[in-house]
Amino acid sequence: MAATKSAATNSLSALLRQTTLDDHEEFLKAANAELKKSKTDLEAQHVKVVALLNLERYDDVLKLFEDGGDGLKERAKLEYAYALYRAGRPDEAVNIAENTESGGRGMKHVLAQAAYRAENFEQAAEVYRQLSGKRAAMENEVNDLIINSGAVDAQLEWAGLGHLAHKKKPMKEDMEAFETAYNAACGSISRGELGQGEVLLQRSKDLCNALEDLTEVEKMAELLPIIVQQIYVLIQLGKIDEAVKLCTDLPFAEIRELSTRHLAYVNSIAASKFHPNPYLAHRLFHSTPKPPNTDQHFSFQSAILRQNEYVLELLSQKYTGLANSTETYILSQLYPTTSATTNSIAVLNAAANAHNATGKAALKAILPIFEKRPNDVGVLLTIIHLYILTNNHGAAVSLLESFFERLDEGGTESELDVRFAPGLIGTLVSLYSLQGRKSHSRSELAKAANYWSQHESRNVPKALLKAAGTALLEGHTPEDLSKAAEIFASLHEQDPTDPTAIAGLVAAYATTNPSKLNSQLIDSLPPVSRLVSKIEAAALEDAGVAIPLAIATIENKKRPAADKVKPAKAKKVRTSRMPKDFDPQKKMDPERWLPMRDRSYYRPKGRKGKQRVAGLTQGGEVKEEKEKVAEIKTGGAGGGGQAKKKKGKGKGKGW
Structure with missing residues (x-):
């Protein structure tokens, strides 16, 4: 048995020496031939694993590992972890890579890529940082590290962990390759810098088109994801016409990644100028095939797509x-x-x-x-x-x-x-403000600040603490001012250059504990002269700013005499605004804007006009009173006498 195994191994080794590195089908045939003789031959199994990986048959690789047992998994840990990662099982790949001391830089790369696909971007960034800190084994590895690190930085921004990103702004070296320019564009987009993202995407397209070692088909495969991202940016910038043009020229069926193809269809629906038929939009949304496990959207993309799907169902x-x-x-x-x-x-x-x-x-x-x-x-x-x-x-x-x-x-x-979430606290404080309940607002903000101050190891919402400290300063009670001092002292300790923390701390200490106000703290505040340098008191007064009576009296005393004041120049009215019969020598009626009956010189003509005006003036007779007097004089229908009836025409008697 041992002699047979040795002979098989020698023949396989001889075959490997005779074949080329790209002849993976021959490797697979030779390994299968040896495995027919001995199914437990680890050497043949290992060769078959490598051949299948190069042929990108990852499901077959995993089946081979399951059939081969623990011996094969132990011998080829690197290949096993890589196969799991490429088959869409990144969490299992991370688990194997983390618990394997051997494997060298290759296992580190698999760990970083699997962690990236599992959306553990913090771990991926740390692994790439370790790999970049050591001397690269091969020249091509340097480019891979730069490109992959840029992709991780962009994902950290999307995940709300931008403070862990290695690069916060595009660098000069990012403009040298279309992959690095594209990653830099994604990083800018994730930070909300859409204008810069648009420029970088165009730069990435230009660099890709300028490559001479790629065929036109290969260039198009690289350009399509860039164009889909560009459509998204144009929509966000409100450049709908440009986005529609790109969508019209976009060959959707040629996008190889089904996840990217689906995003392209969604962006084309969003780029429509007119509100489409919701039923048609719903059909287009579901027209793309479902992506496989190896090509899934990231969680932030899936969340938006899920919401889009639900909105279309609501509209339908x-x-x-x-x-x-x-x-x-x-x-x-x-x-x-x-x-x-x-x-x-x-x-x-x-x-x-x-x-x-x-x-x-x-x-x-x-x-x-x-x-x-x-x-x-x-x-x-x-x-x-x-x-x-x-x-x-x-x-x-x-x-x-x-x-x-x-x-x-x-x-x-x-x-x-x-x-104590900042959004909910802000909602309640806003409602209190609408009702004028300032004390309730201060109390709620103080509770929230106290809670988050006890969790300094976590991501404390600084904006909430600043709002709480500012509100407590307005309380003017010793307890509120003391609490405000604690909040601003904590903020100042975290960031000594924060102007809000410095100003709040000075304001709180000025009342509660002036001895803590050192010159360094006070000098950190901007001087008053700089704050008021662009303020003109005269302009504020002219704009209607109220001033105290005492100051107004002093100002009046300082004003020059009326005879020394130059009269203001009358505004010149344009000829086009003057009536045709306008006489500039004739003085205009100052009451010309009032209705004629309200002008001081109005005198009505005739008896009815005079009676009407008399009824409108204060003290004049009221119409209702006149009618009442007339009714008494004629002896109305109620009470005493009877009104005389008018006789009809002719000789007949009235009834």
């Missing part, structure tokens, strides 16, 4: 189906939550249950949903918005306060994170 009036599907998704998530994705879908769920109604009709349909899911933040905010639209601010405040009370009673960390 598929209310029952949408209500059921969104509720299934919501119940699968942990809530209460501050996740924008989950809460946005909760809003769509409320709209579906209300059949897209608004006002009181929508409230009648959505309030029972909130009773079923009392911790659903999306439904909560929807109801508050409807209350505000119907001018029922008191009900909105009461609803949010009761929601906070429930979370306080729960007391878990996840519930308290939602309870």
